[in-house]
Every structure is written in C-alpha cells, then in structure tokens.
Amino acid sequence: MTSLAKNYSRRKISFKKGKGSFLYSSKGKKYLDFVQGIAVNSLGHSNPNLNRVLAKQSKNLWHVSNAFEIPEAEKLARKLTKKTFADKVIFQNSGLEATEAAIKVAKRYFYSIGQPQKNRILCIKGSFHGRSLATIFASSAKKMIEGFGPKIDGFDHFNFGDHKSLRKAITKRTAAIMVETILGEGGIKVIPNWCLKELRKICNQKKILLILDEVQCGVGRTGKFFAFDYAKIKPDIVPIAKGIGGGYPIGAVLMSKKVASGIVPGSHGSTFAGAPLASTIGLAVLEQIFKKGFLKNVQHLSKYFHIELNKIKDEFPKIIKEVRGVGYLIGLKLNADQNEFIRKLEFNKLLTIKASENVVRILPPLNVKKKEIKLALKIIRKVCLEYK
Numbered sequence: 001m002t003s004l005a006k007n008y009s010r011r012k013i014s015f016k017k018g019k020g021s022f023l024y025s026s027k028g029k030k031y032l033d034f035v036q037g038i039a040v041n042s043l044g045h046s047n048p049n050l051n052r053v054l055a056k057q058s059k060n061l062w063h064v065s066n067a068f069e070i071p072e073a074e075k076l077a078r079k080l081t082k083k084t085f086a087d088k089v090i091f092q093n094s095g096l097e098a099t100e101a102a103i104k105v106a107k108r109y110f111y112s113i114g115q116p117q118k119n120r121i122l123c124i125k126g127s128f129h130g131r132s133l134a135t136i137f138a139s140s141a142k143k144m145i146e147g148f149g150p151k152i153d154g155f156d157h158f159n160f161g162d163h164k165s166l167r168k169a170i171t172k173r174t175a176a177i178m179v180e181t182i183l184g185e186g187g188i189k190v191i192p193n194w195c196l197k198e199l200r201k202i203c204n205q206k207k208i209l210l211i212l213d214e215v216q217c218g219v220g221r222t223g224k225f226f227a228f229d230y231a232k233i234k235p236d237i238v239p240i241a242k243g244i245g246g247g248y249p250i251g252a253v254l255m256s257k258k259v260a261s262g263i264v265p266g267s268h269g270s271t272f273a274g275a276p277l278a279s280t281i282g283l284a285v286l287e288q289i290f291k292k293g294f295l296k297n298v299q300h301l302s303k304y305f306h307i308e309l310n311k312i313k314d315e316f317p318k319i320i321k322e323v324r325g326v327g328y329l330i331g332l333k334l335n336a337d338q339n340e341f342i343r344k345l346e347f348n349k350l351l352t353i354k355a356s357e358n359v360v361r362i363l364p365p366l367n368v369k370k371k372e373i374k375l376a377l378k379i380i381r382k383v384c385l386e387y388k
C-alpha cells in the first residue's frame, strides 16, 4: 500500500541506477531509457562531468537567498544572454514556474507602459504549459481543468492550425500570444517555420508580445538551442526548464530588454530559484551543449534516427502512421494502441512515454550514441513484427 497520493498511474517498474542512456531496474534488468525524465536528463544519467561539478559546488555552497548577489546565477544568466536572443533572465525551479513567470512578465510590461488593460494571453486550446491554476487554464484542456474551478480568467484560445480563429481571437486586451514551439504533451505537433514567422509578424502588427514555450523542445533537444531557431525569428519571452538542469530542477524565463523594463524589485521572486548549486549545474550543462559540434551532432544523428524510423513506418503502416518531431523530440503516431506498444517496447527493454493523439514519445539524451539509436531501432522493428 503506497502512501503516495494517486495523481499518477505509475508503471510497475523502479530503478536503482542510471548511466548515460541506460537505466538499471531494482530487479537488475538493463533498459535503454528514451524517456530520460521526459526530456530532462539532456546529458544522460549520472553524467561524470555533472557529477563532478555538483560534488565540488555542494562542498562550497548550496543555497543563499536572492536577497544577496549570487555570482553563479549571474554567470549562468550571462551565458544564456550571450548565446541567445535574450537580454535578461529570471530563474525559476520548474517548467510551470517558468511559463507562469513568462505570463507575468508580459502582463507587467504592458502595465509598466501605461496599458494595464492589455492583460490577456492567447493560447492554443489543449496545449500544455504546466499544472498551476493559471497554466491549466492557459491550456483549458478538459482533463486538466476538471474539478479546479472557478476558472482563472485572462486566457483566450484558438485551435491548433486555425489561423482564422487566431486572428479573430486577438483583441485590444491581448497582451501576448503564448504557444509551445513544438507541442510536446499534445502529441509532438510541430508548428511549421512559416507559421512561426507569421506569428511574429502578427504580433508586430498588433503590438503584442510573442511567448514561445520551449520547456520541452528547447535547450538543444531539436538540434538547435531553441526549436524556433530553425524559423530564424526572435520571440519576446521564452520559458525554458527540463533540459537545462540535466536532471536538476531549474527553470528560467528569457526575455528582451524591452519587456524586462517592466520588472522591478518585488514584482516577482522565488526562494529557491537561481541558487548557487542549481546555477552551477545549469552552467555545466550549457557548456557541454554549446561545445563546438555538439548540436551539429544532435542534428546529424537524429536525422539518421528519423530516416530509419520512417523506413520502419513504411514497412509497418498498419502499426505506425506517422513519424513526428524534430531532432530528439520524436513522436510515433500509431495506428496500433499506444499503451500496448509502449508495454511491448518496455518488455524488450526500451523505455518510451506516451503523448496525446495516440503518440509514443521518444526522447533520448542529446549525447546518445549511434549504436544506442540502432539498438532502439532494432527493438522498435521487433515489436512491430510481433503484431504480424
């Protein structure tokens, strides 16, 4: 009998050790882990460099209050601003905190320029931005808001891909459009580059802000630091989390100088965010990801993965309908049942996780080896053969 409340339906498996792309179960079995904490362990399990950095920093200083200067947080923020569109950063501890802070930054900007009536955020219906009261109503998916009324106001919605309803939903009160660059939980649905460009144009025309939620698709997962880098656009505000901590909880909101002007002392805060231990680990992750050739390698190897997955799809069209995603944010949209498929993969020692629309998510670490991808492909093909 578990003492944990039942907010998850957990798979009946637990682990005692992880190393790189692999997990070792409590029963001593070895699994290829292509969940990686749902895109969290960007450099795999128990990364030797991260272990070293964590051990060293833990001996010096774990935590101090944001009432003081924190040089480690300064360093991480400087790295992020040097390498991206952003001029300023606010640290958080998770994805939902980052998306919620992104919403606050947008609202605060319009307040600070004397337009407090511009305070509504326009989102894709059924998208995923986290589980706080505000972010569940940002999504407005029935399964997320059920039982959590009254409704948190301030969000309007349009349907994915419905450009007419998007334009219609923009009003004088709209402060920002907030979308996931690639819808993760929603089924690895990629917003095409031309659409992202169009979104930027609309935001410019209407003088509203563009928030791109890169909590799942950011920090190198697609082979570029941000998924929107492929579209060559600049958003105004970008929440990130997951991959930047490499397994340690870190979130951040990246923003332009313009919108950061609304942020004044006292307008936002967090006890834990940006602490020395978290910041030092985040910096070590970024140093690895920004190493010469690292992201090129993600692009190169993930392309191979996509090509080979598409071959399996062509061989088994009754089982796999479509290969979705970019880089190592991969979705297999199935004709077969996703739960059964995931169970079969797990039985064959490959861990994956589901998303909406009957999609199986495949999320290797960014430093996955080609032979590990080959092993995954072999298992996926074997499982498809089992259906015959």
Ligand SMILES: Cc1ncc(COP(=O)(O)O)c(C=O)c1O
Pocket (backbone or CB within 6 Å): 094, 095, 096, 097, 099, 128, 129, 130, 131, 180, 184, 185, 213, 214, 215, 216, 217, 241, 242
């Ligand atoms: C796009 C996106 N935004 C926000 C979140 C929320 O992140 P967290 O679970 O760390 O609160 C997630 C989590 O899956 C996500 O995928």
